[in-house]
Amino acid sequence: MSEFVKPKHQRLVLVLIAVVALIGAGLLAAWALRSQASYFYLPADIAADPPAPDRAVRLGGMVEGGSIKTAADGVTIQFVVGDGKARVPVSFKGIAPDLFQEGSGVVAEGKLGADGTFIADNLLAKHDEKYVPREMKDMTEAQARAAVAETQ
Amino acid sequence: MIAEFGLAALWLAAALAALQLLAGVLGLTARGAELGQIVRPLAVVQGVLTLLSFLALMVLFWQTDLSVKLVAMNSHSAKPLLYKLAGTWGNHEGSMLLWVMVMGLAGSFVALVERRLPEPTMLATLAGQAFVSLGFYAFLLFSSNPFERLNPAAPEGQGLNPLLQDPGLAFHPPTLYIGYVGLSVAFSFAIGALVTREVGPAFARAMRPWVLGSWIFLTLGIVAGSYWAYYELGWGGWWFWDPVENASLMPWLAATALLHSVSVLAARNALRAWTVMLGVVAFSMSMVGTFLVRSGILTSVHAFAVDPERGSFILALLLINIGGALALFGLRAGTVTEGERFALTSREGALVFNNVLLSATLGIVLLGTLYPLLAEALGAQVSVGPPYFNPMSAVFVVPMLVVMGIGPLLRWRRDSLARVRWSVIVPLALMLLTGAAFALKGVAVLPVLGMALAAGLVVASLLPLRGRKLRQVKLPLWGMVVAHFGVAVALFGMACDSAYTTEKLVALREGETVAVGPWQIDLVAIEPVAGPNWTALQATLSARYDGGSAVKLQPQARSFWTPPQQTSESALETRWNGQLYAVLGERAEDGRWQLRLWWKPFVTLIWYGGVLIALGGLLALLGRVASDLRRFIARDKIAYRKSRQGR
Numbered sequence: 001m002s003e004f005v006k007p008k009h010q011r012l013v014l015v016l017i018a019v020v021a022l023i024g025a026g027l028l029a030a031w032a033l034r035s036q037a038s039y040f041y042l043p044a045d046i047a048a049d050p051p052a053p054d055r056a057v058r059l060g061g062m063v064e065g066g067s068i069k070t071a072a073d074g075v076t077i078q079f080v081v082g083d084g085k086a087r088v089p090v091s092f093k094g095i096a097p098d099l100f101q102e103g104s105g106v107v108a109e110g111k112l113g114a115d116g117t118f119i120a121d122n123l124l125a126k127h128d129e130k131y132v133p134r135e136m137k138d139m140t141e142a143q144a145r146a147a148v149a150e151t152q
Numbered sequence: 153m154i155a156e157f158g159l160a161a162l163w164l165a166a167a168l169a170a171l172q173l174l175a176g177v178l179g180l181t182a183r184g185a186e187l188g189q190i191v192r193p194l195a196v197v198q199g200v201l202t203l204l205s206f207l208a209l210m211v212l213f214w215q216t217d218l219s220v221k222l223v224a225m226n227s228h229s230a231k232p233l234l235y236k237l238a239g240t241w242g243n244h245e246g247s248m249l250l251w252v253m254v255m256g257l258a259g260s261f262v263a264l265v266e267r268r269l270p271e272p273t274m275l276a277t278l279a280g281q282a283f284v285s286l287g288f289y290a291f292l293l294f295s296s297n298p299f300e301r302l303n304p305a306a307p308e309g310q311g312l313n314p315l316l317q318d319p320g321l322a323f324h325p326p327t328l329y330i331g332y333v334g335l336s337v338a339f340s341f342a343i344g345a346l347v348t349r350e351v352g353p354a355f356a357r358a359m360r361p362w363v364l365g366s367w368i369f370l371t372l373g374i375v376a377g378s379y380w381a382y383y384e385l386g387w388g389g390w391w392f393w394d395p396v397e398n399a400s401l402m403p404w405l406a407a408t409a410l411l412h413s414v415s416v417l418a419a420r421n422a423l424r425a426w427t428v429m430l431g432v433v434a435f436s437m438s439m440v441g442t443f444l445v446r447s448g449i450l451t452s453v454h455a456f457a458v459d460p461e462r463g464s465f466i467l468a469l470l471l472i473n474i475g476g477a478l479a480l481f482g483l484r485a486g487t488v489t490e491g492e493r494f495a496l497t498s499r500e501g502a503l504v505f506n507n508v509l510l511s512a513t514l515g516i517v518l519l520g521t522l523y524p525l526l527a528e529a530l531g532a533q534v535s536v537g538p539p540y541f542n543p544m545s546a547v548f549v550v551p552m553l554v555v556m557g558i559g560p561l562l563r564w565r566r567d568s569l570a571r572v573r574w575s576v577i578v579p580l581a582l583m584l585l586t587g588a589a590f591a592l593k594g595v596a597v598l599p600v601l602g603m604a605l606a607a608g609l610v611v612a613s614l615l616p617l618r619g620r621k622l623r624q625v626k627l628p629l630w631g632m633v634v635a636h637f638g639v640a641v642a643l644f645g646m647a648c649d650s651a652y653t654t655e656k657l658v659a660l661r662e663g664e665t666v667a668v669g670p671w672q673i674d675l676v677a678i679e680p681v682a683g684p685n686w687t688a689l690q691a692t693l694s695a696r697y698d699g700g701s702a703v704k705l706q707p708q709a710r711s712f713w714t715p716p717q718q719t720s721e722s723a724l725e726t727r728w729n730g731q732l733y734a735v736l737g738e739r740a741e742d743g744r745w746q747l748r749l750w751w752k753p754f755v756t757l758i759w760y761g762g763v764l765i766a767l768g769g770l771l772a773l774l775g776r777v778a779s780d781l782r783r784f785i786a787r788d789k790i791a792y793r794k795s796r797q798g799r
Contacts, residue, residue, distance in 0.1 A: 010493050014426070018508050025512035029519040029544060036540040037523060040533035056539060074659020074740045094657060095386075095737035095746050098718035 038109070046112065047086035053114050059088060060107040068102055081106065081118070092120040099125040155220050158208025159299040162249075165201035165256060166289035168194050169282045176279025180272055180347070188275050192263040195278050198285075199260030206240075206253040209298055213240045219305035222246065222298050228309040230685055231317075238322035239312050244446060244462070245298035247325055251442070252288050254333040258362075259285065262337055267784075269358050270350055277344030284336055284435075287469040295465050314686070314712040314719050318384055328373035328400055332438035334366030335403060338410065342431030343477060346484045351424045356417035359431065361776055363414055366434075367407040368769040374400050375762035386720040386735045388655065388750045390758055393541040398521040399441030402514055406434035409510040411769075412503050420564055422491035422500055426507070429485075432477040437514070439470045444521070495566040502559030509552035516544045546598055553605050553643070556636060557612030575615055583608030595651045602647030609640035627775025635768025642761025648730075648754040659744035669751030670698045671732055673705075678736075678745055686712045688721070691736045691745065695725060707736040707747075731755050 038056040051057045061081040068079040076093045079102075090108050100106060100123055108120035172194040179188025209222075213236050218224045226243040227236055235242075241250040259281045266274065292298070341359040345351045377400060382390040391397060410430040416423045443466040494500040520536045527534045557579055561572045587604030595603070613636035617625060654669040665674045676692040688708040696702050705723035712719065725732040730753040737746025 011425075011490050013496075014504060017504070018426075018511070021508045021512045022515055025515040025548065026519065028547065029516050032540050032544050033520065033523050033536065037527065037534040037536050038539075040535070056537070058535060070740055074742070074744045075657045075737075075746055095720075095735065095748055 040107075042086075043081055043083045043088045044085040046088050046118075050116075051112055053112060056109070056111055058107055058109050059090070059118050059120075060105070061088070063100070063102050063104055063106050065102045081108065088118050089116070090118040090120055092123055094122070096123055097125040101125075154208050154211050155217070155299040155301065158205045158212075159297070161201045161205040161208065162252075162289070162293065162299075165198045165205065165252075166286065166293060168198040168201065169285045169289060172198065172282035173279050173286065176275045176282060179275045180279075188271065191275055191278050195263035195281070196260040198282075199256040199258075202249075202253040202256030206249055209246060209249055210237060210240045212299075213237060213246075216309060218307070218309055219302055221300045221302040224302050224306035224309050226310065226312055228311040228685070231312060232684055234319065234322060235312055235317050241325050241329075242312050242322075245292070245296045247329070248288065248292050248296050248446070249298050250326060251329050251333055252285065252292060254330050255281070255285050255288065255336055258333060258337050262340075262362075266358055268354055269344070270348065273344045273348045273350045273355070275344075276347040277340045280340035280343035280347075281336065284340065284473055287472065291462075291465050291469065295462055311685070311712070314710070314717050317685075317712075318380065324373060324376045324380060327369050327376060331366045331368075331370030331373055331407075332403060332441065334362055334369065335407060335435040335438050337362040338366065338431045339435035339473075339477070342428045343480065346428055346480050346488075349484065349487055351417075351428055351488050353418050353421050356414050356427065357776075357780070360411075360414050360418055361773060361780075363407060363411050363431075363434075364769055364773040364776065367404070367411050368766050368773065370400065370404045370407055371762060371766040371769060374404055375759050375766070378762070379759050383722050383724060383733075384719075386722045386748075388653075388733055388735075388748070388752075390649070390755070393520070393536075393538055395521050396445050398517050399444045402517055402521070403434060403437040403441055405510050405514040405517065406430060406437045409507045409514075410434050413507050416500050416503050417491070420492050420494070420500060422494055423504070423507075424491045425481075425485045425488045428488065429481060430507070432474070432481060433511075433514075436470070436474045436477075437518075439466070439473060440518075443467055443470055492565075494564070497562070497569060498567050499559060499562045499564045502555050502562055505555050506552055506559065509548045509555070513545050513548045513552070516548065517541065520544070542598060546601065550601055550605065553609060553639070556639065557609050560613075560616045560632060560636070575618070576612065579608040579610075579612035579615070582611055590651070599647040599651035602643050603651070606640045606644035606647060609643070610637065613637040613640055627778070628772045631768045631770070631772030631775060633768070634771060635765045638761045638764025638766075638768060640761070641764055642758050645754050645757030645759075645761055649752050649758065652753045653755075654751045656749045657746070658749070659740050659746050661744050666747070666749065668732070668749045669753075671749075671751055672696045672699070673732075673734075673749060675745065675747065681708070683710070686710045689736065691734075691747070693723070693734055693747075695732060697727065697732075705732070705734045707734045709736050709738075726756060729753055 036056075038058055039051065040058045040060060041051065043059070043061050046059065059081060061083045064080040064082050064087065068077055070077050075095075076091065077096060078089065078091050081088050081090050090110075091113075092108065092110075104125065107124040108118060109122040109124070110118055110120035113119050172191055175184075175187045175194065176191045178184030179191060212220050212223055213227055214233075216223060216227050216229045216231075216236060218229075222243060222245050223239075226246075227239045231239070239246070241247045259278065262281070263278060269277070338359050341355065341362070345355045374397075377397065378390050381392065381394075381397070382388075410427065410433075413423045413427045413430055417427045443463065446462060446466055496504075520540050523536050524534050558569075558572065558576055561575055583604045586607035587600055590600045590603050613633055616629060616633055656666055656668045658666050660666060660675045662675055662677055665672060667673070672695070674694045676694050678689060678691050681688050681690045688710040690706050690708045693705040693707070694702045695705055703725050705725055707723040708721040710719050710721055711717075720735055720737075723734045730751060733750040733752060735748040737748060739745055
């Protein structure tokens with residue numbers, strides 16, 4: 001019977017395996033979350049303390065009037081996101097959401113390029129009359145009101 | 153009238169649940185034993201009442217009774233009938249009523265058919281079920297009344313979210329809910345067993361069909377939800393690690409672990425306390441999922457019901473149920489005697505490994521899903537996406553899949569890896585060769601791992617059948633083989649999709665052509681079209697695979713008017729070796745049209761694999777139920793003979 005763990009130890013061994021694995025998973029998750037979670041920035045935050053170039057972040061603000069330009073390929077757009085304090089140029093290749101327009105709020109997911117242009121992989125706009133991206137609500141009240149009013 | 157009838161039925165059901173809880177608890181005491189006899193009938197009647205209440209709401213939606221607030225808010229007289237009916241559960245209140253109905257019906261079913269367990273355990277189980285139900289009745293009646301009247305009646309309804317107007321999605325929530333709520337029965341069985349200290353094979357056999365059944369529905373719900381997100385959102389992806397997707401994945405992970413540990417308990421009378429614990433965790437994850445979805449607390453494409461009050465209500469229910477169950481577990485776990493022993497290298501050992509790794513994966517997903525909430529409490533806004541979830545879950549899933557290949561070959565109780573070394577050499581070699589081949593082609597790490605594991609597992613999953621006469625193989629074994637094979641198939645689809653998808657984003661004029669992978673695609677025309685409650689711009693594409701004959705694809709950009717909203721309807725062309733996926737974007741200023749096109753080799757295997765996994769569960773369930781029935785009939789015959797002899 002030597003291959004069996006001693007009777008009173010078996011439960012202990014199993015509990016230990018489970019605890020070690022779960023704590024390991026927890027520590028690993030904590031470490032990964034610190035390095036991989038994508039933080040939310042307003043244009044003013046980017047101006048004050050820009051994120052590292054390879055770090056995925058989200059940028060929220062208002063699309064400045066007259067700033068949307070389509071590149072020659074017909075699918076890349078460039079625009080400026082502002083919050084009244086700072087302005088960040090954004091470049092996005094893809095199909096913009098339907099309610100994406102000048103003067104309205106937007107959340108761009110992507111990375112800040114080395115030249116200061118924000119390269120967005122995805123744009124979130126308010127996508128129906130009930131749903132506003134959470135971050136838009138947390139902009140200053142006046143901005144949020146303006147954003148909502150503009151997109152209605 | 154119908155609304156009042158539905159509400160009355162709901163109140164009555166809640167009252168019966170309270171009575172059921174009381175009678176169940178008193179029935180456990182020496183003096184209240186007679187009271188225990190009304191518990192089963194109460195559970196049955198309660199189930200019938202919840203069904204009537206739900207049917208009442210369905211009739212209201214069918215008639216589009218605009219004097220009922222819920223109908224006015226979520227339906228519209230011009231909606232197709234299917235979506236009128238699906239509107240019953242396509243909103244917060246209705247979906248909670250669905251939840252309560254499924255729970256009530258599950259309770260009646262248990263009360264009617266489950267006769268294996270000692271009566272005190274059954275009483276404790278049904279009392280537990282009543283306790284959990286009561287919380288949800290309170291939730292419905294006090295904060296989410298589906299039958300609330302609107303005075304005066306609305307002139308017209310506001311319509312159903314167009315994203316939800318899709319046949320697949322009409323059945324997606326009920327499927328998931330049946331899975332979620334089925335786990336409440338497993339939870340109640342665990343509570344019952346803890347209260348009466350009857351944790352053993354009989355308990356495991358009673359619980360197993362519920363775990364299997366819930367797991368099948370959860371699997372199907374996840375597969376359907378993933379396919380819906382894939383073709384409806386038009387983003388070309390099939391899993392976004394969205395909080396709501398995670399909300400369905402977490403109970404599935406817990407149920408998968410439970411499914412395996414309950415088999416150990418039933419077959420070998422081992423892993424007793426662990427199985428009970430998982431029973432508690434699995435339903436807790438269902439509740440966490442409901443909390444995440446229903447409170448709309450996390451940013452999500454699904455978050456259309458944002459209401460902090462409801463969120464706090466579900467959170468309170470969650471804390472009471474989980475806290476209570478864990479406290480009971482803490483008090484009683486020490487008195488659950490240890491089960492049969494086993495060596496670490498054995499079937500049990502492999503299943504322990506599987507359980508631990510599944511739980512760790514669950515932990516990774518749970519932490520990633522809740523982290524934004526924690527961070528927000530500390531004043532930072534973050535979101536967590538694939539860069540976290542993909543590698544972190546792979547850390548645990550990869551070794552788990554390796555064990556999945558070997559575990560079924562091991563014997564119960566005690567075995568050695570040396571004995572099975574010649575069996576695993578073929579899949580192992582195949583795995584290494586596949587991995588090396590794709591790695592040399594420069595494929596990224598995770599897809600290489602996926603392909604290699606898939607190749608190994610396709611063979612390894614069939615090995616348990618080796619040397620057996622296929623006709624004599626029992627259904628549960630077929631179930632395991634089919635489910636594990638399905639995992640390999642789905643994994644291959646995922647790896648192919650992430651390694652070999654080609655994407656093109658272009659702006660074209662009518663008559664122009666673009667190439668995507670092996671496809672040549674012409675933009676033939678763009679025309680306006682109209683549907684029952686929408687208008688759309690529709691592109692007609694003519695696509696040729698490798699110079700073959702042309703097929704037509706018609707992606708649309710739709711505008712709904714109730715409620716006003718734009719959606720894009722992607723167009724798919726499915727071949728045996730993959731899917732062509734087309735989305736129509738906007739018109740650029742110079743008159744060109746944006747088109748987004750993907751060629752996704754073998755992507756459909758992801759969902760075929762998922763369906764195979766569910767089918768495996770179904771085979772196992774049928775096998776178990778059939779043998780339970782046989783045993784039941786045999787016991788009945790013996791009892792009958794004895795009673796005749798006695799006469």
